[in-house]
Amino acid sequence: MENTKKLEHLRRMIDELASLEENLEINQEIKRLQSIAAKLEREIAENYSAWDKVQIARMIDRPRGSFYIQEMVTDFIELHGDRNFKDDKAIIGGIGKIGNHVVTIIAQNKGKSAKENVERNFGMPHPEGYRKALRLMQQAQKFGRPIVCLIDTPGAYCGLGAEERGQGEAIARNLMEMARLKTPIIAGIIGEGGSGGALALGVADKVFMQENTTYSILSPEGFASILWKDSAKAKEAAEIMRITASDLLENHIIDDIVTEPLGGAHKDPFSAAQLLKTYIIEKLDELGAMSTDVLVNKRYERFRKYGSFYEN
Structure with a gap:
């Protein structure tokens, strides 16, 4: 301070x-x-403390999924709808090129203003958003396209309508289907990675976090409310939860940390996009050299290890 x-x-x-x-x-x-x-x-x-990074990850001027698609992806064609209920604007998905790779890219997208945040539901997808994402992933598998997922959500929307339409089932199905998709998958946190709402796009062969992002089972405020009955202790909770990129890399939850411009991606969004694009192209090249059977087996084993711990 x-x-x-x-x-x-x-x-x-x-x-x-x-x-x-x-x-x-x-x-x-x-x-x-x-x-x-x-x-x-x-x-x-x-x-930066863990709480500093929580604040940076939530900044209104932090680059959103739509910005990264605009800057990294050429010839982008957006695809809409889950073919069942409606098109969820909290998730953008479509086809385009990153470098020389034709990919299916799926991004959770918050708004850059109060009006846009309401339109995008503050980046909190409904079940139809996850079903749209799964439809596009299955299409990618059919045509042999790698998948890139950009995660930025405080969590899946928990409203009555979302629960009535099967929010839990939609998330669980994504986890199951992504685990066995026969095409390379890269997923990463570009802002907040909140609970199952983030994990539903996070079952991948390479999982990254940008430098000043968070990935957790719930928000620090929620953690503090449950543990201490006091959401005002969120700053203390953030330190205990080990939700930063460096913490999660150390615990083998993620594979890589993507560098941001000094002070955070919001300081220089265009440089942040270039750094992210370079990383994604490098990993697409690497995964493209592996057979699909090896990818699926390694992906399954990777996520089976989540939650493992050892005691002395």
Whole structure:
């Protein structure tokens, strides 16, 4: 917190100097302060707490799934509907090219404004969203296309209508079917990865998290409410839950951490998209060299190990 205040003070000083008439002395002082500010910003970013990362993952200006599709995917054709009830706008899915790979890409998508968040249901899919995703995955298997899933949801929508239409069944079916799809699957967290709502798109051959994202069984607020009957202890809960990318890599829940621009993807969305695109192409090349039988067997074994622990 102290360093953050120092950084804000430095930026105010830089802005004030920049507003003055330029001369050699002022320009040198601006460069000196910018150098100090950059060093301080890096120090802050390297010491983000779990709660800091929760906040960054939830930021309204963080790049959304739709942005990454726009920046990474060429010739994108969006496909709609679950062929049963309706089209769920919390999930975007379709066909396009990432590098030289023709893929099916599926992304949970929050909004960038209050109006868009309402339209996208704050990134919380209904069962028809998961059924749309599964329909597109089965189509990808039929035509031999790899699948890329971008996860960003606080959790599956738990409204009465969603439960009546089989939310639990839709999630469970995705888990079962993704485990045995005979095509490469890459899935990763680009914001929040909340509970079964995230896992329903997360059964993959390669699972990644961007650097400042979270992946958990429930929110820190929910955890604190259950454990301590006090949601105000969410910050403490976040530290205990081990929900950051580094925690989950250490526990073998994910395979890779995708670097973000300094301070978070929201600082430089276009660079974040390029870093993510480079990673996905690299993994598509790697998985494309493996037989489908090997992929399916390794994927099954990988997820069977979830939850394993050892005691001394």
